[in-house]
Amino acid sequence: MSIKTLVSLGLLVFIPISIAAKHWEWGSLTVFITSAIAIAPLAIWLSTATEEIAVVTGPSIGGLLNAVFGNATELIIALVALKEGLIDIVKASISGTIISNLLLVMGLSMLLGGLRYKEQEFQPVVARVNGSTMTLAVTALVLPALVTYSSGKVSTEQIGKISITAAVVLVVVYILTLVFSLKTHSYLYEVGLVEQEENKPQDAIEHSTKPNLWLWLGVLVVSTLAVAFESEIFVGAVEEATSGLGLTPLFTGVILLPLVGGAAEYVTAVRVAIKNNMDLSVSVAMGSSLLVALLVAPILVIVGQAIGQPMDLSFELFEVVAVTIAVAVANLISLDGRSNWLEGVLLLATYIILGAAFYFHPA
Template sequence: MNFKKYISFPLLLFIPLSVAADALHWGDLVVFITSAIAIAPLAIWLSTATEELALALGPAVGGLLNALFGNATELIIALVALRQGLVEIVKASITGSILGDLLLVLGLAMFWGGLKFKEQEFQKIVVRVSAPTMALAVTAIALPTIVINTSQVVDPVAITNLSIIAAAVLMIVYGLTLLFSLKTHSYLYDVGMISQPNPNLVKPTHIGMWVGVLVVSTLGVAIESDLFVGVVESVTNTFGLTPLFTGVILLPLLGDIAGYVTAVRVATQNNMDLTVSIALGSSLLVALFVAPVLVLVGQWMGQPMDLNFNPFEVIAIVIAITVANLISLSGRSNWLDGALLLATYIVLGVAFYYHPA
């Protein structure tokens, strides 16, 4: 049993605790803490089920599963928040997820991997493909913000239409990246697996078991997210936290805990190819799929969700992409590279904490 699964077992106790805290009215803070902790093991098991099914079903289907469920926890939390009208927090969570993947996940992996190995190498192809693709994503995300800040009169309908068109284009681009990485140029992405395939996993009984784990974990995340989001405003207001800081820092830290554990574990096994693929691939998934889905679903729900981000969020994403690309383009990493990425994340996090928005 790997470490990720081992640490998840005691945390499962917080699932009934969070439900009891809500039902018995133990207070918003107790519900906030217990539901936040309860989401962590569910996210770990959701991630584990996705990995195991990917191993069992082969590279093509497995790659598609990872593409669809790689950020499932973050997407579920964002959808629940969107349903409750917390649009600004949802927008900020998109920014936070991208920053977390590029700076925190990659930084932790390079730092801990660099402590064990003097220098680690990885294929440059993932970086070369993701860099221009992420540049396109940031351009599309920044356009409504740029239009608003360069126009004297802003038509909300025009901003909404621009956001919908940009979201559609980004989803098409995401589909093209999947076609490129899983089909036409899949040989360039032979970065290895997290663990060696287990022959027993191909048996229908094992596949059915992991499908069950995937379904139960997804439902559990949805239930706990509803509890968490229901009290997040009151608790964060009590501590003087802005929706911007809550969305950029708190929600991504909660939603991607499985990604942090996996990236660090793989890096300490000297498989930086997979680590870099996880971090950059996850950031692309957020920018090209999660953000557009939230825009389209928000319009369907009647929520004013668009791509009009706080200008500082756009600047922070540009900084994160620039720093991550500068460090990753060499195809080599060490503990200092990881420290630089983590330092960038910390500085931006402090800036978001003091930002008055």
């Protein structure tokens, strides 16, 4: 049994602990910490179940499952927070997830992978496509904010209409990226999987058996429901706990929530980078950012309108600038298809500086 499996099993003990903390009112900070830790292994099991099902169903359906469930934890937490009316935190979590995936996850992957291998390579074509698509997503975030800040006459209703229009366009673009990556240009995205198979010992390949589909479907369903349940506990305590620590909703959404919801992607991206599979690592980091920008954010806008918690894409100007910086730095570093430990340090340094700025921002 792998260390990842042992850790994810061991951390499940925090599920009953978080329930007890809420039931016996051990304090909002205790509930916040225990539920956050409980979500992490659930996210890992949800991700693992998706990967195992993908092995059985094949690359096309498996790729679609990964595309849909890749950020299921972040989406569930955001939907619960949106239902509770924590719109500022939800918006901040969207920009925070993009920033953390592009800077923190890619930075750690390039640093730790670069310490083991002098230089690592990945498909520059995939990085360019992802970078171009992320630029569109940033445009969709920038324009509503610019309209808000450049015009004193624009109404909330008009911003809502702009956001709905942008949300629909982003969803369409996301569907087209799936067609591109899973159908018309799937060969560009298969390099990481091929390298993984090539790195397996021959006896492991010969004696390996396909996973139990129904078992992993059960794990997927249970993990999803458990994440939703724990998210209710987590979101119920997040505002009081973080304000008690002197943290703003902006810092909570941008820094803390992505760390809780993105544990599975972080572990996967860093683990495969250390195994010299930077193609897969970069795809996980950039693909997760794309999923949030092109699908999760639009879904939250549309659902918010439906449930009476109107959310738009008019982010704080500071958030927009931070996301733009993250996308620009990540694109510049990834364009050549090569990475080393110093580039990882540059990405992490950018993340730390932005994190400090969000911490001291008085929002």
